[in-house]
Amino acid sequence: MTENVVVLGAGYAGTGAIKKLESELGDNVRLTWIADVDYHLVLHESHRVIRDPDVRSDVTFPVDDVASPSTRFIQAEVTGLDVDERVVELEDAENVEYDYVLVALGSQTAFYGIPGLEEHSLTLKSLDDALEIHEAVKEASQEATRGDPAQIVIGGAGLSGIQTAGEIAEFRDEHRAPIEIHLVEALEEIFPGNDPEIQQALRDLLEDAGVHIHTDDPITEATDEQIEFDEGDPLEYDVLVWTGGITGQDALDEADLENEHNRVTTEANFQTSDERVFAVGDSAIVDQGDQPAPPTAQAAWQAAEVVGENIARAIENRPLKTWEYDDKGTVVSVGDKAVAHDVKPAFGISLPVDTFGGLPAETLKKMIAARWIKDVTSVNEARKSWSSL
Numbered sequence: 001m002t003e004n005v006v007v008l009g010a011g012y013a014g015t016g017a018i019k020k021l022e023s024e025l026g027d028n029v030r031l032t033w034i035a036d037v038d039y040h041l042v043l044h045e046s047h048r049v050i051r052d053p054d055v056r057s058d059v060t061f062p063v064d065d066v067a068s069p070s071t072r073f074i075q076a077e078v079t080g081l082d083v084d085e086r087v088v089e090l091e092d093a094e095n096v097e098y099d100y101v102l103v104a105l106g107s108q109t110a111f112y113g114i115p116g117l118e119e120h121s122l123t124l125k126s127l128d129d130a131l132e133i134h135e136a137v138k139e140a141s142q143e144a145t146r147g148d149p150a151q152i153v154i155g156g157a158g159l160s161g162i163q164t165a166g167e168i169a170e171f172r173d174e175h176r177a178p179i180e181i182h183l184v185e186a187l188e189e190i191f192p193g194n195d196p197e198i199q200q201a202l203r204d205l206l207e208d209a210g211v212h213i214h215t216d217d218p219i220t221e222a223t224d225e226q227i228e229f230d231e232g233d234p235l236e237y238d239v240l241v242w243t244g245g246i247t248g249q250d251a252l253d254e255a256d257l258e259n260e261h262n263r264v265t266t267e268a269n270f271q272t273s274d275e276r277v278f279a280v281g282d283s284a285i286v287d288q289g290d291q292p293a294p295p296t297a298q299a300a301w302q303a304a305e306v307v308g309e310n311i312a313r314a315i316e317n318r319p320l321k322t323w324e325y326d327d328k329g330t331v332v333s334v335g336d337k338a339v340a341h342d343v344k345p346a347f348g349i350s351l352p353v354d355t356f357g358g359l360p361a362e363t364l365k366k367m368i369a370a371r372w373i374k375d376v377t378s379v380n381e382a383r384k385s386w387s388s389l
Ligand SMILES: Cc1cc2nc3c(=O)[nH]c(=O)nc-3n(C[C@H](O)[C@H](O)[C@H](O)COP(=O)(O)OP(=O)(O)OC[C@H]3O[C@@H](n4cnc5c(N)ncnc54)[C@H](O)[C@@H]3O)c2cc1C
Pocket: 008, 009, 010, 011, 012, 013, 014, 034, 035, 036, 037, 040, 041, 043, 044, 045, 046, 047, 076, 077, 078, 079, 104, 105, 106, 107, 124, 125, 159, 160, 161, 163, 164, 249, 251, 280, 281, 282, 283, 295, 296, 297, 298, 299, 300, 331, 332
């Protein structure tokens, strides 16, 4: 009997799983890949597109260049998952039946019910989002003057917010654009939850780049002209970008699976409350004991490999493997600069300090993305993308 395996999403988790499944599954399995776009986006470098839209071709890779011709690809938006009937529901396309499905749809931006925030802000979760932010920043700067610069406010100082601020600063400098950049964080320090050393190093780079940092005061409301804080004075904006948190996809709203805010909870083997449904990447909250795996490209990339193997094992009735997240360290860009922290020896590079910047960190940042691109496409593609990373 032919088994139908369906993978939802073409991010790190979905793309990595497709590569693994293609190498693991036998001839008796039909593999179907579904995503709303027909390319894989290297989302963790998507902020580069805000500075320069030409970078898009270096961070997107057609699914045809990733998957083998025997994998069926369907470009469609997933609108639901019926686990009783075992079907994936699609917008403007026929439902797709499955024997096993992997949910790798990533996340969407969380607004935490803050009045006006969703309505007035731009978000960064896709190529189109990055292009829209670029256009908004460009337009605002064209209407501004040196005496009255465009106010660009970024809410949320995690990986996306910090790297977005860095790219907008590069745009400002390259175009001599009248722009003032504000990075707003509700918690006490930027890059919350991370080591004070990398927090300080990132703060230094952002301040050197002329980014105004506001911390320790949550946004309580956004109107069409300003954001309001719990304590401080309101901040007027021309462009508001919100990167303050993630939640699960609406498509999973009605799926009968255990979840937290539509992020599907899984065992450490990626199996959900339905044994035919696996979940991975930002879509999932993967049990790792005290704390779940973080919603990062690094975690999704590692996990994809194991979930692909586990689906093959489930089909063959073999025991599933347990995954343990291995934190290999953090590298964050601020424009062309970067900071690395707690990086495990890799690529033959081993440094005697915990936190470092300069050329080693900048090169490492490029190498991480290039290695991913090489793994899912080819060395040649990685080489072509190098200068944009
Ligand atoms: C600007 C930015 C910078 C970042 N920097 C870093 C970093 O430096 N290091 C790091 O480790 N992480 C970083 N991250 C986080 C990282 O990108 C995510 O954790 C990672 O992308 C999660 O991978 P994923 O495969 O689960 O989801 P995604 O990469 O988001 O992929 C989801 C896929 O599902 C598709 N999809 C979504 N909804 C639907 C639907 N309804 N129907 C069909 N298809 C759908 C999407 O098109 C996409 O193909 C960054 C994120 C951003 C936005």
